[in-house]
Amino acid sequence: MHKKALLISGPCSAETEEQMLQSATELAATGRVDMLRAGIWKPRTKPGMFEGIGTKGLPWLRKAKEVTGLPVAVEVATAKHVEDCLAFEVDVLWVGARTTGNPFSVQEIANALRGVDIPVLVKNPIHPELELWIGAVERLAKAGLTDLGLIHRGFASYGNTDFRNAPMWHLPIEMKRRLPDLPIICDPSHICGRRDTLAAVAQQAIDLDFDGLMLESHPDPDNAWSDAKQQVTAAALKTMLEGLTWRHEPTNQREFQTALAGLREQINQLDTEIMQLIGRRMGVAQQIGQYKKDNDITILQTNRYSEILDRSLRQGEKLGLSPEFVHTYLEAVHLESINRQNKVMNS
Incomplete structure (x- = not known):
């Protein structure tokens, strides 16, 4: 209904x-x-x-x-x-x-x-x-x-x-x-x-x-x-x-849950893998931060970020990801990387 x-x-x-x-x-x-x-x-x-x-x-x-x-x-x-x-x-x-x-x-x-x-x-x-x-x-x-x-x-x-x-x-x-x-x-x-x-x-x-x-x-x-x-x-x-298309509530809750359970488990697994990969990325960012600290190099390298953004936008387009999403995702990742490196710089 x-x-x-x-x-x-x-x-x-x-x-x-x-x-x-x-x-x-x-x-x-x-x-x-x-x-x-x-x-x-x-x-x-x-x-x-x-x-x-x-x-x-x-x-x-x-x-x-x-x-x-x-x-x-x-x-x-x-x-x-x-x-x-x-x-x-x-x-x-x-x-x-x-x-x-x-x-x-x-x-x-x-x-x-x-x-x-x-x-x-x-x-x-x-x-x-x-x-x-x-x-x-x-x-x-x-x-x-x-x-x-x-x-x-x-x-x-x-x-x-x-x-x-x-x-x-x-x-x-x-x-x-x-x-x-x-x-x-x-x-x-x-x-x-x-x-x-x-x-x-x-x-x-x-x-x-x-x-x-x-x-x-x-x-x-x-x-x-x-x-x-x-x-x-x-x-x-x-x-x-x-x-307008008026969506309906499932009439058979068990059937509805069963139909989505497999797909949701895939999402859970992918989310876990994504978080693990981001964690590994931040570990590398900390190593970069240590190198910059040891060699008195500034944290922010705008040319490098522009290079990452351009490459990711091209990849995202091939994968059907909107430019808005890619921008938002990379901004968040970049900010976290800067925060990690800043902690290393000031430790």
């Missing part, structure tokens, strides 16, 4: 009552959306940009819920936001990326929610800092909130051109490892920043066993007041969702 994924959708920003009702009605008609989202307060990068309609938009969401039956979710950044959302019976709150990165703001929200039973989702901070993400969850948990979850919306990355926010999939995977009991939802809209790549990112999140998707939609995306390029119509959203 297919895993039931939570699907949250709605406009980046609530603009008018008519827009919200139209959005909710069209999304409900798809039969695929579980929850309506809308930005009421928008923390923008620069002044003068549209910063949200404010509290007057909350009655529109409540009316949309009454008309369609869809529960609603809103981003909060202050205690006042929390107070207003609770007054208008918002069903789910989420902490935005900019707020997650500010422990004072998260603590203010946690204090405002003390004693309140409401689901709260926490987006990753703008920059790739897992401890800030985990810290935000811990602050909310210490305030007594038990229905918590995560939203992965990508991370700011200087020089990045493929995504609005680089997904850095290894970071949400690490969060799943550290906090396995918390559901995690992917927000392809903020990762992509444009609608033509949404499906590919959504599919990758599904393949990585995320628990749901948050996708922005708008009745007239090109004329949206904020983030127009990453929003889609309800009809386009439905088509996209129908085109």
Whole structure:
């Protein structure tokens, strides 16, 4: 059977009552959306940009819920936001990326929610800092909130051109490892920043066993007041969702484990061999460090590293390894080699 994924959708920003009702009605008609989202307060990068309609938009969401039956979710950044959302019976709150990165703001929200039973989702901070993400969850948990979850919306990355926010999939995977009991939802809209790549990112999140998707939609995306390029119509959203491959959970756990056991044992053996080889490599690096120390030679030899990198990139291409992986692997190995040689130099 297919895993039931939570699907949250709605406009980046609530603009008018008519827009919200139209959005909710069209999304409900798809039969695929579980929850309506809308930005009421928008923390923008620069002044003068549209910063949200404010509290007057909350009655529109409540009316949309009454008309369609869809529960609603809103981003909060202050205690006042929390107070207003609770007054208008918002069903789910989420902490935005900019707020997650500010422990004072998260603590203010946690204090405002003390004693309140409401689901709260926490987006990753703008920059790739897992401890800030985990810290935000811990602050909310210490305030007594038990229905918590995560939203992965990508991370700011200087020089990045493929995504609005680089997904850095290894970071949400690490969060799943550290906090396995918390559901995690992917927000392809903020990762992509444009609608033509949404499906590919959504599919990758599904393949990585995320628990749901948050996708922005708008009745007239090109004329949206904020983030127009990453929003889609309800009809386009439905088509996209129908085109995704929804992975299934194994129905026969014993058969599933047996089928993978042999392959996993091969992985275990190969991992052991790799670690042994790296250990031997570091032993040679220490010998080189001793020679450099004895002959007053600097540790860093940039020409040598460039030679290793060029050779490894050529080998990696023949083996089907991506240049990004080869770079990342060699940087880690090179740094460990330098650390080993530095210890020898200063022993």
